[in-house]
Amino acid sequence: MFVMAEPEDQTEKNQKSPDGPPSCSCLTTKELQQNLKAVKRNDQPVKLLFEIPSTRIIEKVLSKYVVYEVVVMRSGTFDLRRVSVERRYSDFLRLHRDLLEEFQEELEDVVLPRKLLSRNFCPEAIAGRRLALQDYLADLYATRCVRHSPHFHRFLTQPEQRRAHGLLRAGRFLLAVQQLQDVLEIEEKLLPWQNPTLTVPTLSALAVCYRDLKEPERAFAAAQRALPPTRRYGLNRYRASLLELLVDLGYQLGCPVAQLQEELSLLRERGEVNSHSLKELVVHEFT
Known part of the structure; x- marks a missing residue:
């Protein structure tokens, strides 16, 4: 006897389907909550994290002090490079005083660990100070005005x-590049909160170094990255000098530079071109 098969239950079909995730209709309440938590984790804003994993004692003829390694990283697995700098307690103290001059009320609850008057070089004291300074940086970052402050x-x-x-001024371009790359890494981590032109001096210095190291492709790439923020935010001090370098390197590399040349000519017509080359500008920075 022929028996007609019953139609397959649609919910059961959805559960059996190997293609893609199950629909919301067949998820349990617990699974929906887990999915929502995962989405929220993915949507969390990027934050800066600070870690002080190590210290060193520096002994000189007339002085002895501790330096703290400060690691700067962004939250999330995409930040593959942990860049670090070394700072003394006096550097933290100077930062705190500068911030207090500008943000006295906002920093009422942010406390800098006190200066030690004795046992400064005791391992236990250094370890305690290291963790306290790490917490101090986290508290500073949690304060909005500090995140946006040039002092930071x-x-x-x-x-x-x-x-x-x-x-760079000493002509030690390879060592300068290594230092500048570390600076650029930190500046790029700070960019969501700092002035968008923050990286322009560093990229300009890298362009100068790479050019003198006979690496025109890298010099062109660095100058090319520096140009958009100078245009957008009116950093005219660098704009014409960057354009001159790009045009010169572009001809050397066989890159199309007609638009760059036209932009440079327009600045010259407006009298917005200074007499300094990019290298002259860079050399006088941070003197």
Whole structure:
């Protein structure tokens, strides 16, 4: 006897389907909550994280002090490079004083660990100070006005920036590039909260170094990255000099530079071209 098969239950069909995730209609309440938590985790804003994993004691003829390694990273697995700088307690103290001058009320609850008057070099004291300074940086970052303050990025980059430009002025371009790349890494991590033109001096210095190292492709790429923020935010001090370098390197590399040349000619007609080359501008930075 022929028996007609009953139609397959649609819910059961959805559950059996190997293609894609199950529909919301067949998810349990627990599964829906787990999916929602996963979506929220993916949508969390990027944050800066600070870690002080190690310290060093520096002994000189007339002084002895501790330096703290400060690692700067962004939250999330996409930040593959952990860049670090070394700072003394006096650097933290200077930062705190500068911030208090501008944001006294906002920093009422942010406390800098006190200076130790004794046992400064005791391992237990250094370990405690290391963790306290790590918490201090987290508290600073949690304060909105600090995240946007120039004092914050100067604390994290200025000593290395000065060292890099000193190497550049001395003609030690390879060492300068290594230092500048570390500075650029930190600046790019800071960019969501700092002035969009923050990286222009660093990229300009890299372009100058790469050109003198006879690496025109890298020099062109660095200058090309620096140009958009100078246009958008009116950083005219660098704009014409970057264009001149790009046009010159573009001809050398066989890149199309007609639009760059036209932009440079327009600036010249307006009298917006200074007499300094990009290298002259860079050399006088951070003196």
